[in-house]
Amino acid sequence: MARGRTGQRQDTAARLVGAAAKEFNKHGFDGTDSNKIARRAGFAPQTFYRWFRDKTDIFIAVYRAWEDEEERVLGGLLARGAPMTELVEAIIDQVRAHRLLRRSLRQLALENTAVRRARAESRRRQIEQTRRWAGPLARSAPEIAALLLQFDRLCDAIADGELADLGVDEATARHAMLDILRQMRRHQEPA
Secondary structure: OOOOOOHHHHHHHHHHHHHHHHHHHOOOOOOOOOOHHHHHHHOOOHHHHHHHHOOHEEEEHHHHHHHHHHHHHHHHHHOOOOHHHHHHHHHHHHHHHHHHHHHHHHHHHOOHHHHHHHHHHHHHHHHHHHHHHHHOOOOOOOHHHHHHHHHHHHHHHOOOHHHHHHHOOOHHHHHHHHHHHHHOOOOOOOO
């Protein structure tokens, strides 16, 4: 069956985003260029610019795809009532699998207005998702924002090996992450 023009266009964009995700995660933002992305996706370099303005534009698309993937994983766990320990492990696994992408995100959010704005929009979506998850026991948006930032930083510290560098067992950070999740719902739930 022949694919329609819209299907081909979506496939091209998806292939470019998938290739960019692999490049950013392997080489970071600074070690990746649009030609590498296009070639990895199986296209000529000029194809890249038909879909994305520049490397920052596709980086934001990759970040959004990563965010959607994380939301699907967590949504599935929440739907089946997984214990909080399983949520923490799934999030850590997601962060570990995309370490260089996340490092680039942290750096670019300091230097690039578009990435900073995309990250802020992502955080606002996370706050709203957390409020829906926590339901009537949810804390205020500012309280959740502070807790999410702590949670996020602990994830990165585990994924980047910072705790190991300090000779600290990751179990301490995991316990703190569980406490943060519990605080978001204003009550203690068994792990």
